[in-house]
Amino acid sequence: MSAAAYEPEVRAGDSLLSVRDLVVEFGGKGRPTFRAVDGVSFDVGPGQTIGLVGESGCGKSVTSLAIMGLLPARGNKVAGSATFDGTDLLTLDQREMSDRRGRDIAMIFQDPLSSLNPVVPIGVQVAEVMQRHQGLKKAQAMQESRLLLDRVGIPDPARRLKEYPHQLSGGMRQRALIAMALACKPRLLIADEPTTALDVTIQAQILEVLRELVVDSGTALIMITHDLGVVAGLCDEVNVMYAGRIVESASRHEIFARPEHPYTHGLLGSIPRLDGTRAGALHAIPGSVADNIPWTGGCAFAPRCTNATAICREQSPALEADPTGIPDHLLRCHHPILPGTDSTHE
Amino acid sequence: MNPMQRKKDRIDKLAEQAAGASADVPDAGKVADTGGVSLIASAWRRLRRNPVFLVGLAVTVLFVLIAIFAPLLAPHNGQTGYLLNQVTPNDPVPGGQDGFPLGADGQTGRDLLSRLILGSRQTLIVGVCATLAGLAGGVVLGTLAGAFGGWVDTVVMRLVDVMLSLPSLLLAISVATLFGRPSQWTLIVAISVVQVPIFARLLRGSMLAQRASDHVLAARALGVKRGPITFRHMLPNSLGPVLVQATLVLATSIIDAAALSFLGLGNPDDSSPEWGQMLGKAQDYFDVAPRLAFWPAACIVVVAFGFTLMGESLREALDPKTRR
Numbered sequence: 001m002s003a004a005a006y007e008p009e010v011r012a013g014d015s016l017l018s019v020r021d022l023v024v025e026f027g028g029k030g031r032p033t034f035r036a037v038d039g040v041s042f043d044v045g046p047g048q049t050i051g052l053v054g055e056s057g058c059g060k061s062v063t064s065l066a067i068m069g070l071l072p073a074r075g076n077k078v079a080g081s082a083t084f085d086g087t088d089l090l091t092l093d094q095r096e097m098s099d100r101r102g103r104d105i106a107m108i109f110q111d112p113l114s115s116l117n118p119v120v121p122i123g124v125q126v127a128e129v130m131q132r133h134q135g136l137k138k139a140q141a142m143q144e145s146r147l148l149l150d151r152v153g154i155p156d157p158a159r160r161l162k163e164y165p166h167q168l169s170g171g172m173r174q175r176a177l178i179a180m181a182l183a184c185k186p187r188l189l190i191a192d193e194p195t196t197a198l199d200v201t202i203q204a205q206i207l208e209v210l211r212e213l214v215v216d217s218g219t220a221l222i223m224i225t226h227d228l229g230v231v232a233g234l235c236d237e238v239n240v241m242y243a244g245r246i247v248e249s250a251s252r253h254e255i256f257a258r259p260e261h262p263y264t265h266g267l268l269g270s271i272p273r274l275d276g277t278r279a280g281a282l283h284a285i286p287g288s289v290a291d292n293i294p295w296t297g298g299c300a301f302a303p304r305c306t307n308a309t310a311i312c313r314e315q316s317p318a319l320e321a322d323p324t325g326i327p328d329h330l331l332r333c334h335h336p337i338l339p340g341t342d343s344t345h346e
Numbered sequence: 347m348n349p350m351q352r353k354k355d356r357i358d359k360l361a362e363q364a365a366g367a368s369a370d371v372p373d374a375g376k377v378a379d380t381g382g383v384s385l386i387a388s389a390w391r392r393l394r395r396n397p398v399f400l401v402g403l404a405v406t407v408l409f410v411l412i413a414i415f416a417p418l419l420a421p422h423n424g425q426t427g428y429l430l431n432q433v434t435p436n437d438p439v440p441g442g443q444d445g446f447p448l449g450a451d452g453q454t455g456r457d458l459l460s461r462l463i464l465g466s467r468q469t470l471i472v473g474v475c476a477t478l479a480g481l482a483g484g485v486v487l488g489t490l491a492g493a494f495g496g497w498v499d500t501v502v503m504r505l506v507d508v509m510l511s512l513p514s515l516l517l518a519i520s521v522a523t524l525f526g527r528p529s530q531w532t533l534i535v536a537i538s539v540v541q542v543p544i545f546a547r548l549l550r551g552s553m554l555a556q557r558a559s560d561h562v563l564a565a566r567a568l569g570v571k572r573g574p575i576t577f578r579h580m581l582p583n584s585l586g587p588v589l590v591q592a593t594l595v596l597a598t599s600i601i602d603a604a605a606l607s608f609l610g611l612g613n614p615d616d617s618s619p620e621w622g623q624m625l626g627k628a629q630d631y632f633d634v635a636p637r638l639a640f641w642p643a644a645c646i647v648v649v650a651f652g653f654t655l656m657g658e659s660l661r662e663a664l665d666p667k668t669r670r
Contacts, residue, residue: 068567102569109567114560119582128578129568180568 015043016220017067017105017188022080024059024066024244031075036062038244038295039080042237046187047218049211051235051252053225053267059244060224064190066090068107069097084188103133106181110193112173116165122149122176123161129183148179152209171202178209189213190222195230207233228271232256240264243300246319250329260322260329260336262305299334307335353510357547389663399659405652412463413470420460421445425617430455439635448641451624452631461619462641468613468620469649472533473600479538480599481592484545485585491546492553492584493576503550506543514540518602522611530613530620537602541595548591552584559583590664593657597650604646621646 022040027033037059044050052060065071067082067089082089084104089097101107109115117125126148127141136144142161149157152175165173174194181189191210195203211234214221223235231238231252238255240248240263248261259265266285287304294300295316302312311334322329324338393399412419422428422445429450432440440450448458491502509517522528522536556562557580565579606612607622616623621642628638 070563070567098566098569098571100569101567107564107567109560109564111560115564117561117565117579117583120578128565128570128574132569132571132574177564180564183568 015045016085017222018043018081018083019063019067020081020083022063022066022082023078024062024071025077025079027075027077033077035244035294037066040239040241040244040246041080042239042246042249044188044220044222044237046220047214048237049214049221049223049235050237050239051223051225051231052239052241053228053231054241055226058241060241061192063241064107064192064222064224068101068105068190069094070107099133102129102181102186103184104186105188105190106184106186107190107192108174108177108181108194111197112170112177113165113197115177116173118165121162121164122168126161126176126180126183129180133184144183145179148183149176152176152179152182153205154179170198171205174198174202174206175209178206182213185217186219188220188222190224192224193226194223195225195227203230210234228267240267243295245295245300245332246330247301247332248330249319250322250326254326254329258326258329258339260331260338261333262307262335262337263301265337266304299332307337309335353544354507354547357544358551389660393659393663396659396663398655399663402652402655402657402659405648406656409466409649409652410470413466416464416467420457420463422457422460424456424461424464424619427455428457437634439631439638441635448637449635452627452635452638458638458641461624462621462645465619465621465624465642466645466649468530468618469600469603469646472530472537472603472620473596475534476537476599476603477541477592477596479534480541480595481545481588483538483542485549485581485588487542487546488549488553488588489576489581491550492557493572493580495554495557499550502546506546509539509543510547514598515602515605518606519609519611522606528611528614530618533603533606533612536606536611537599540602541599544595545588545591549584549588552587553580556580556583586664587661590657590661593653593660595657597653597657600646600653601650604642 020041022037023035024037025033025035040059040063042050042052052063054060062071066078069089069092071078078090080090084100089100089105092100116122123142123145126145127136127138130136130141130144131138134141146157146161149160154160154172154175160168160172160176165176168176174197178194189210194210195206198206207230210221210223213219221234223230225231235252238248238250238252239246240255240261242263248255248259248264255264256268259268263285270284285304298311298313298315299305299308299317302308305312315334317332317334319330319332321327322331323336429440429446433450433453433455439452440446440455442449446457446459448462450456451458451461487502487506491499491506512520518536518540521539522532525532525535562575562579565575570579603612603620604622604625607620608626610626612620612623616627624642625639625646628635628642631638
């Protein structure tokens with residue numbers, strides 16, 4: 001199936017995956033339940049890239065695993081819906097989900113080496129996906145693998161096919177993983193921090209591969225990252241997550257031009273920059289996600305927030321439209337940092 | 347209960363090391379980027395310089411060669427009573443002499459040296475077959491438990507626990523006595539039954555570690571089915587520690603085989619000599635000719651020692667924690 005084949009069904013701009021009120025709770029006998037993801041909603045359409053941004057532990061990876069149905073069944077509760085092309089993925093059983101994984105939706109992980117089977121040659125691992133979903137014979141699948149490796153920019157693919165993961169460089173391993181993910185031309189790709197384990201120069205190359213994919217094949221891409229540089233280079237829409245909830249959601253341009261949530265502000269302030277007029281230290285956000293309090297008792301970010309007041313500790317803010325009336329800019333904050341009132345950094 | 351707990355702990359520790367070893371693979375790979383060596387290559391490099399391993403290897407290779415070429419190496423055949431004419435009521439065991447350096451094996455007047463050499467064959471066959479059978483059984487049970495989890499895992503592991511709770515020799519004796527006519531095959535079955543739970547528990551442990559690994563998650567994220575995940579992604583990555591353990595178990599198998607033969611549960615036909623069986627027969631002459639017991643016992647000890655040295659140094663070389 002090529003990219004063109006599904007265009008009649010889903011026009012560009014329409015939502016391909018629509019996540020609504022996704023809740024993931026970890027728990028079990030004798031352990032208190034922990035809400036890792038708390039009412040997350042977002043949409044992603046063909047040819048669109050959205051970012052899920054936040055610190056480690058804010059629930060972005062759990063969100064993606066829940067959509068993929070890869071959370072262990074025991075001790076986890078998933079609620080809400082994730083509608084992919086008319087089907088709620090969360091209602092599918094493991095077998096139906098397994099049929100879709102790799103064919104309709106694929107995922108790329110953070111650490112390319114540990115995500116590859118160390119005892120199986122790269123080519124076989126890429127071919128395996130095509131044999132599984134497209135019923136290709138092994139020789140045919142290997143042939144296709146070679147073309148795929150070539151397409152994701154692995155030099156000398158015929159030789160690389162027969163090599164084991166430890167023989168490849170970090171960048172090539174990530175390319176091989178991308179090749180595996182792309183093998184059956186999925187319509188949705190979830191990339192979970194795909195560049196974190198790589199050198200900066202390799203990061204740029206990998207992002208370029210992903211960008212071309214989105215532009216050329218109209219694949220929808222969910223980019224999970226804590227790296228705002230990646231967001232700036234790739235994402236159309238950005239959802240900033242904190243402690244399991246989306247705290248700010250806007251277009252890339254909006255997020256960078258007018259971050260209004262103190263947390264987003266803090267994230268942007270944490271990036272070292274050369275052109276900054278602010279002499280002095282980086283604006284580190286005090287504390288860590290581990291210090292968070294549940295959203296039930298007020299705003300979870302309040303303990304780390306410089307703008308927090310009494311109301312923040314009592315009443316949990318809702319995700320609402322931006323008070324200045326910018327369309328499609330959602331915000332979960334009692335005291336947003338609005339343009340002109342920026343006082344936190346001075 | 348205590349020895350059983352100790353047994354279980356030891357097996358679990360090995361499995362943990364296995365998990366460590368596979369977690370260590372990324373490092374090995376990173377080293378490979380900069381012109382270094384992979385896990386196996388670096389293990390081999392360390393082994394090559396390890397005198398303990400080399401001694402173990404030498405003993406093992408010598409033993410295997412002797413066993414393979416036994417009929418050529420033995421100066422006489424094992425059945426003919428060459429020294430029968432020297433057997434007297436006062437001296438029932440003719441001593442060493444020209445052509446028969448170790449003398450006779452008892453009142454039957456057969457050549458002791460030849461029988462020792464020929465006996466290495468039986469020992470090797472029983473040891474290797476028992477270990478392979480145990481390995482096969484353990485791999486099947488361990489794969490079942492590790493791949494399916496849930497109630498399959500519970501049932502299999504409780505069965506394994508029951509087997510581990512029995513002293514191994516007692517279990518082997520019980521199994522051996524189940525068969526009416528003892529032979530070397532009943533010996534093999536009895537010993538392998540004892541090895542099965544060790545391999546099963548070990549494999550299950552490292553399979554579970556694999557199940558939680560990134561590459562298995564990645565394979566599942568691509569829709570790979572349970573069969574290929576088990577046999578292509580989990581099993582090959584879990585086998586390392588099990589194969590190392592097999593080297594160690596070979597030594598135990600040989601000792602167990604000797605013990606069972608000594609107790610008369612081995613092959614009763616003494617035309618094909620076996621060290622344990624020779625040791626058992628030597629009891630009759632212990633007062634007059636203790637060397638009849640000494641030589642087979644020495645052979646058993648040396649061979650078991652060789653396998654143990656080799657296995658231990660292999661395990662150490664593949665264990666990331668003891669790496670230097």
